[in-house]
Amino acid sequence: MFWLMEGMCFLPTFLVIWSSCSFIVSYIISLFEHHVPPVFPYISDTGTHTPESGIFSIMIVISAFLGVATMYTRYKFVEKLNEATHTVNPRLNHITFYVGLIGCMGMCVVASFQETVITSVHDIGALIAFLFGVIYILLQSIVSYMSVPHGSSLPLCRVRMVISIISVVAVFPMIICAIYVNHSDPHWESYKEEDPYRMASAVCEWIVAFGFIFYFLTYIKEFQT
Numbered sequence: 001m002f003w004l005m006e007g008m009c010f011l012p013t014f015l016v017i018w019s020s021c022s023f024i025v026s027y028i029i030s031l032f033e034h035h036v037p038p039v040f041p042y043i044s045d046t047g048t049h050t051p052e053s054g055i056f057s058i059m060i061v062i063s064a065f066l067g068v069a070t071m072y073t074r075y076k077f078v079e080k081l082n083e084a085t086h087t088v089n090p091r092l093n094h095i096t097f098y099v100g101l102i103g104c105m106g107m108c109v110v111a112s113f114q115e116t117v118i119t120s121v122h123d124i125g126a127l128i129a130f131l132f133g134v135i136y137i138l139l140q141s142i143v144s145y146m147s148v149p150h151g152s153s154l155p156l157c158r159v160r161m162v163i164s165i166i167s168v169v170a171v172f173p174m175i176i177c178a179i180y181v182n183h184s185d186p187h188w189e190s191y192k193e194e195d196p197y198r199m200a201s202a203v204c205e206w207i208v209a210f211g212f213i214f215y216f217l218t219y220i221k222e223f224q225t
Contacts, residue, residue: 008073009223012216015066019213022059026052040202043209044115044126053114060111064104070216071100071136077222078143078151085150088143096139103132127175130208134171137215138164151222160218167211174204 023043029052030036036045047056075097082088109125141160144152152160180197 006224009220011066011070011073012219012223015063015070016213016217018059018066019063019216020210022056022063023209025059026056029055040199040206042115042198042202043205044110044122047111048115057111057114061108064107064111067104067107067216068101070219071097071104073223074140074219077225078147081147081151085147087150088146092139092143092146096136096143099132099139100136103129103136106130106132130171130174130205133212134164134167134208137212138168140164140215156218156221160215163211163215163218167208167215170204170207170211174201174208177201177204 023046026046027036027041030041030046030049031038033049033052035049035052047053047060075093078088078093079090082090082093106125106128110122110129113121113125115122137160141157141164144157144160148154148157177197178201181195181201
């Protein structure tokens with residue numbers, strides 16, 4: 001466990017573990033309470049009803065703050081690296097960080113305004129979180145390529161770009177299919193009738209969400225320095 005003590009790598013490590021638990025714990029509770037079906041419910045549906053709604057809100061807000069801390073550390077890492085190498089455009093580094101911050105604000109909105117309480121605000125928050133989150137990891141992948149070989153290795157850059165592309169590809173059908181879904185009742189009964197739009201949108205949502213998680217996992221090696 002000594003590697004966890006090196007540099008700031010505990011930040012992305014804790015972020016990945018905590019965020020994974022945020023999704024999984026609320027999903028398990030809502031499943032046992034028969035609030036969602038076992039196969040690919042919306043992530044927000046797993047945190048809509050009590051008792052899981054309180055746990056979901058608290059854990060997602062903490063994930064958002066951990067995300068901000070991790071993004072800021074990454075921003076300072078690139079800034080410091082750029083002082084010696086001048087390989088990354090400072091403006092691009094700034095823009096990427098601010099895009100990430102907006103995405104984290106969207107997460108806080110999702111956690112604070114539940115789907116069945118104020119649906120429009122919740123949906124706007126989710127849209128901001130996913131869109132700006134995808135843009136953030138895509139821009140970070142570009143920054144990583146620009147910093148080779150000083151900041152990132154080429155294989156790591158390729159892994160990041162693959163995750164980014166998968167997330168970008170998944171986010172569009174997630175949004176488009178969600179338009180045709182009735183979100184008024186996320187309870188189990190509303191899933192009884194087979195809905196291909198709901199299933200497609202939910203699958204893409206889980207892909208994008210865990211795309212973010214696995215992306216931050218790639219920061220660990222650099223944060224050790």
